Amino acid sequence: MMTRTENKQIKFHMITIENLVPENHFLRRLNRLVDFSFIYEETQDYYCKKNGRPSIDPVVLIKYLLIGFLYGIASERRIEQEIQVNMAYRWFLGLDLDERVPDHSTISQNRRRRFRGENVIRRLFEQVLEQCMEMGLVKEELILTDSTHVKANASFKRNIQILAEHETTDYMERLDIYEARERERLETCGAIKPQRNGRLKEEKSQVQRIISPTDPDAGMMKRPGKPVGMHYLSHQSVDAAYGIVVDVAVTPGNVNDSEPYLERIEYMCSHLGLKMKAVSADSAYSASLICQRLNEMGIRLYTPKATGGATYKVEFKRENFKYQKEKDYFICPAGKKLTLRSLEREHYNICRIYRADRKDCQMCPMLSQCVSASQRSRTIRVNIFEEAVKIQRERDGSPLHRQILKERQIWCEGSFATQKAHHNLSGLFRRGIEAAEEHCLLSAMALNLKRMVKCLG
Ligand code: SF4
Structure with missing residues (x-):
């Protein structure tokens, strides 16, 4: 006998939003685990204590954004629409059934103006990370790093070529320091003659760059096997114990992977207090300066085995x-x-x-x-740095080396795949490197919260 569902939705019920959200819903488990009150402390300086209109609760604001990144909703307009009809989202934000959902444009303006240039999202990411560390989800023994391209919100067809000032990088500045030190040592002991006019800089003062007028911070990416166009690179480091993301840094898409690496390793050690014993990355990170600095820091580097080696045009090697x-x-x-x-x-x-x-x-x-x-x-x-490279390559091919490379593949590439499929990492809506970094940090924060709930919730 056929059943017809008719006129059932006009009954009155005595119900609260609390009853509508299942006990084991992900957002309930997340709320039980994470204390979001740290958001008040982190954002209190951006609100006037005496004057002005009452603001949107900053916890609601951040949770609003998090809903988008946790459930892969890229547009803020759509997040608003989803919160209107989804009881669990409303419950997570602390809104009642009949309460008005904050307008998407208010959320955007708050994010763009109130928190601009203040690193608020980075501090929130680090607060979540701290909670992960307190719960024992970060073991600090092995940190795995990789980068992925994130498509900038800029048209490939509108690129223009400009002459830009050459900017030196952290990596090159470090090389300058090592070079000056070595030159001084060799000159002092008379092994080489003192330089007459100082080193002639091989870098030109101006370089040709392809930029997009709509997002000049993005970089033109042209790498084998990757899409061509304006991109950013998200350099992400993951702890190997439970896959918790411990650091995110964003650069334009045309920056070499190895350039921000040492700066990030030092940041993780000094700012986050990570006591890592070993790190792993792909072969793009096995530059000799990186081997040298990691040796000095007492950190073991695992990268894929070097292929090829020096090539000679003559018989004597x-x-x-x-x-x-x-x-x-x-x-x-x-x-x-x-x-x-x-x-x-x-x-x-x-x-x-x-x-x-x-x-x-x-x-x-x-x-x-x-x-x-x-x-x-x-x-x-x-x-x-030859000696440092030799020390770092001593364990190449060992069972431990193979195991670590496998872990790197699982956690780094696995994390990026998940973030691209479910946490908005495939492309950007906003423009500028600051917005790109916030976007990648929120995506990583969503992944950390998900992994935290999976492990402990
Ligand atoms: S073997 Fe020695 S002397 Fe002969 S060409 Fe080579 S370097 Fe020069």
């Missing part, structure tokens, strides 16, 4: 030359010396240059096996 450590020179297969001549910068490396005497090489019967046609004598370049 570096291994054919014997290094005399006490005298600091190389002996070539013909028994001649290659002495230290200078210190040179090679983009991401600093090298000591050893060179044989031109006369020795020109008269040598092995010249064609040893010196390429474009050179007059043999040169050996030794990276000043």
Whole structure:
């Protein structure tokens, strides 16, 4: 017999919103676990204590945004519509059944104006992280890092080419410091001659850049296997114990992965107080300066095994030359010396240059096996961070190395896949790097809350 559902929805009920939300609903479990009152303390300075119209409760404001990131609702207008009809969302925000949902434009204006340039979202992210740490979800033993592209809200077709001032990066400034230190050491002991006019900067003062007038902060990304266009990069570090995101930093899409890495590692150690023993990242992070700095910090780096190695145009390789450590020179297969001549910068490396005497090489019967046609004598370049790289690569191929790389794949790539599919990380609505960073932090915060509820709720 067929049943027809008619005229059932006109009855009056005595009901509260509390009864309508199931006991085991995710938002209930989340509310039981996380004390959101920290939002009042973090935002109290942005509200006048005496004057002005009553504001939207800052906890409601942040929870409103969180609903969007927890449930993958990208548009703030749609979040408002969803809260209007979803009892669990209303309950989470502390709104009653008949209470008006804050207007989406009010939420946007609050976020854009009141909290602008104040790092509020970062502080909230770190508060949630602190709660995760207190609950024992962050073990600090192994931190895994990777970056992903996030599409900027800028049209690819409207890009223009400009001449921009060259800006030095944190990574290059660090290299400058190491280079100055090494040069001073070598000059003091008389190993190399003092530089006459200082190092000629290889960087140009102006560089050509492709920018989008709609979002000039975004960077043009052109990487194999990635979409071409204006993007940001979200550099995210995850603790390997439960996959809790411990740090997020955003750069334009054309920045090399290794550039912000050391700065973020130091931030995690000094600001968040993480006592990490090991870190893992993909091969883009295995730059020699990174190996050196991590060695100094006592942190072990695990990256995929290096493939290839140095390529030679001639038969004699570096291994054919014997290094005399006490005298600091190389002996070539013909028994001649290659002495230290200078210190040179090679983009991401600093090298000591050893060179044989031109006369020795020109008269040598092995010249064609040893010196390429474009050179007059043999040169050996030794990276000043070579020892640090060797130490960091000692465990390559070991079972522990393989296991850590697998964990990195699971947690880093898995987290990005989840965030892109369910937590709004696939693209941005707002413009500018500050908005991009807030967006990525909120996405990571949503993931942390979800993982916290899964582990403890
Ligand atoms: S070419 Fe020069 S460096 Fe090479 S083996 Fe002969 S003397 Fe030594």
